[in-house]
Amino acid sequence: MIYLIDDKSDRQNDFGWDKNKIDFFKDIFISITSYSQIEKREERELIFSDGNMVLFHESFFDNVENKHKKDGNEIRNALVKNSEEKQNFKVVFFSGSYNSRELNETGGSMPVSILYQNLDFFLNNFKDNNLVDLNYLFYGENPNIENELLQSQERSNSLLIDEIFNDKIESCSSNLLIAGNGQGFPNPFKSSINFTFYNKNISDSGMSSKIEEWFSEKEYDNIFIPLCFGSTLSDFNGLRLVLHIRCSDSINSLKNIFLYSFIEDKSMLWGNEYFDVLKTKNIQIIDYKKVDFQKAVDNELNDLSIEELPFEIKKVKLNPPKNYIDSHSIANEWAINRWSKTINVSDDRIEAIENKIESNLYFKYLNTIYPIIKSDVITDDKLKITYSGTPKVLYIDDEVEKGWGEIFAHFFDDINEIYFDYLVEDFKNINQEQLIKSAIQKIKDDDIDLVLLDFRLLPGDFNKKNIKEITGVKILNEIKELNPGIQVIIFSATNKIWNLQNLQDAGADGFILKESPENSVEDGFTVKSIENMVHVFNSCFERNFLKAFHLKIDELKTELLPRKNFKKVSNPLDINFVDEVLKWLQLSCELLAKNLNTASKTSSFLFLFSVLENLSNQIVSSEPIKIDNRSDVYFEFEFSRVNNRLVFFNENKETGLYSKTNNNLRKAKRGIPWAQKILNTLNYLNTSVESELDLNEIIGKRNDIIHANSSLKGKLEISNEELINLFNTVYNGLKKI
Incomplete structure (x- = not known):
């Protein structure tokens, strides 16, 4: 039985492995996506039986739902141990962090995309022949490709050895030659700088490390690297190395790069993720022939500039790595x-x-x-x-x-x-x-x-x-x-x-x-x-002041709402008054939360002033006091809750400013002038308005808004400080009412 242990069902679907397809192979293939499926020891022992095979995604136990450190380590260790001790038990580790394939006696490792692309070939072959042939899993529809490439490499090496026998290439240019470990490549140059790429260095970090080591100090004219190297020749790691070189910050990142190749059928490169790098400037594939190496060093190519590099590399369409969750x-x-x-x-x-x-x-x-x-x-x-x-x-x-x-x-x-x-x-x-x-x-x-x-x-x-x-x-x-x-x-x-x-x-x-x-x-x-x-x-x-506004509104709700009940409190308030003032306060804040532009600030200011006017109606008695001195009949006014009389605020006709006097407010008619009523309200409440200047600013700003005309211009701008001042005035007034 073949077990697939991968927590990402979405990933399986992305590669075409939905429930229907998995069920098609249910006689030979079981998909495990959750720790609960292998939680019991007897279930795990069944999976580890000789003759079985496990395809294990490296991040399975990184999933929150599968995070069991003890069992996770135990299962990983058991997979490795069983693959080493049991001849017919194989395990293949796969991950988006793997850059290349490695097939070995115990199983191997591979990129996640390769596994799902080739899984169909592998399972169908197993179903038809009852035989675990990992070549189908690693190489897909062409399971013999590695043997074919090895044979082609050996032939090409032999031919090149014959060509350069006692006649290596002399070159005036500075050439760097990189070879794969154990590939027996014969250096065609009499003089060149030579480095060897070992299989352990084919990861991204390994390639970057070698580029930094080899490319930082000496500047070269030409760089020669093998198209095929590493544990799997058909990964064509040379294409990836070329892109690493171009995308690295080194004195050689813009140099001419030649990929030497023994592959006759170049179409097998078309499906490689890095194939498009061959479309970029000053990167060429050359054959395993002396004449091609000679042409490469003799050919004068136009230099690739740093300004051209981004446009050239954009020709390569690189997908995000599969080892990221999302x-x-x-x-x-x-x-x-x-x-x-x-x-x-x-x-x-x-x-x-x-x-x-x-x-x-x-x-x-x-x-x-x-x-x-x-x-x-x-x-x-x-x-x-x-x-x-x-x-x-x-x-x-x-x-x-x-x-x-x-x-x-x-x-x-x-x-x-x-x-x-x-x-x-x-x-x-x-x-x-x-x-x-x-x-x-x-x-x-x-x-x-x-x-x-x-x-x-x-x-x-x-x-x-x-x-x-x-x-x-x-x-x-x-x-x-x-x-x-x-x-x-x-x-x-x-x-x-x-x-x-x-x-x-x-x-x-x-x-x-x-x-x-x-x-x-x-x-x-x-x-x-x-x-x-x-x-x-x-x-x-x-808008940070709105937090304090809302705290104060909540405080007012706690204090004012119970006072709507005339029967249960000693200091009741009119229901409509409480509802109105709380509504205007709330609307004022909501406007400011959406925008602090002139329109919002102006509307908010007027809402707050409406609260002040409501306060005034509650505080100032609507019934005037008639004074009849025979020769002089006039009216005075008083507050509703105390017998204090309203005082007169004198208006300067030139400046429009008011100043408080010690005289009672007297009028020949019964009505109270609006400004006198508001000023007396503010004065009575003894709010945070601390000076006559502040009183005048509040009244003046309101009048500017109500009687707006083109000559006012900037006067219509309401500042945050003015809003805060008016809000606090209203708040303190409502606290004292």
Whole structure:
């Protein structure tokens, strides 16, 4: 029986291995996607029986649902032990991190894509012949290709040996010749620099290491490398090495490269992932012939320039590596690298990502086609943001400890001297309910003003189709339920318009896009993203006062709503009054949360002033006091709850400003002038308005808005300070009513 142990059913579907296809081979083939299927020891012993074969994905036990360290190690060790001790038990390890195939006596290893591409050939052969022939699994429809290539290599070596016998090539150019280990390649040059590529160095990191070792000090004119080397000749590792050389930062990355080959049928290269590198400038395949090596050194090619390199490498269409769980992980590492270089910040975790990006071919490829130039670096002075008070920022992201934490600590703490912290949790081993509870508790405990929130935080979020079920959205909703004034910025790789719309509807105050590789097509995208980040933070910190507004509104609700019940309280308030003032306060905040433009601020100011007018109606008696001195009849006015009379505020006709007098307000008619009523209300409440100048500003601003005309121009602009001043005036008044 053949067992496939791979936790990613989605990956199987992507390669065409759906349930129907797996069921077709059910007599000989069993797919295991969960630890629960092999949890019992007797089930594992059955799998390890002699005559069976296991195809094991290296990251199976990295999955949260399969994470059993003890059993995971035990099963891995048992796979290796049984393959070594039992003649007819084979195990093949596969992973997206493998760059090449290696077939050996116990089984072998291979890239995940090769396994699924060839699995059909392998199972059909097993079904027809009842024979485990790993050549079908490793080489697909041409199981004999390795033997054929080995024979062709031996013939070509022999012919070249004869050609150069006592007559090697003399060349004035500086040539570097690389050969594969144990391939018996005869050096056709009398003089050249020679290096050998051993099988252990065919990984991305191995190739990058050798390029740094061999290409950093001496400059060459021509580089000769074998098309076929490594444990599997049909991997055509020379194509991959060529791309590594072109995408590496060395003095030889632009030199002429010749791939020497013994392959007669070049069409077998067409399906190789790196085939398109042959379409780029100054890279050629030459035959195992002396004349071809001679032509290569004699041929004068136009130099490849550094300016041409990105356009040439774009001819290669390279797919993301399969060892990443999803595009989310790739985008994170790519963005961390781009942002850290652009704002010039680093730590051990960022350096680890940089080292990976410098050795991983996919990231080297991306860095080559989307290079960061010196002018893209942003200095600290351009990262300054404007804020008041002492705001606190909390960052919630499952990737925080990969480098984002250091980037934002540098931005907030080092540059802007703003309190910054992040949520510490084991995101792989926590459920959604626990994470939401932990996040909200942290926000409460630390009195957080702004939350920087990732969209997808848990592995299960990537499979959810309903956006409302995604963890980031649920945390956003909980934060806004706690206090709508707490600013929440979504920091995510998602740029799907429907996601952004839903997040905005849920109350998100801003968006910052994590840079995915596809975003980097746009010149200067990284700089624009960071500049947008600064703008978003500035906008949110400008609205930071809304948190205090909402806290005070909640406080007023607690105090005023019970007073609507005339029968149960000693100091009741009119029901309509309570409902009206709370409604206007809420609307005022909602307007400001959406936008701080002139229209929103003006409308908000008027809503707040409506509350002040309602307050005035409650405080000032509507019944005037008639004074009849026979020769002089006039009216005075008083407050509803005390017998104090309203005083007169004198208006300066030239400036329009009012000043308080010691005289009672007297009028020949029964009606109270509007301005006198409002000024007496403010004076009576003894609110935070501390001077006649403040009184005049509030009244004057309201009159400017109501009687607006073109001559007022900038006077119609409402500042945040004026809004805060009026809100606090109203709040203090409602507290004292």
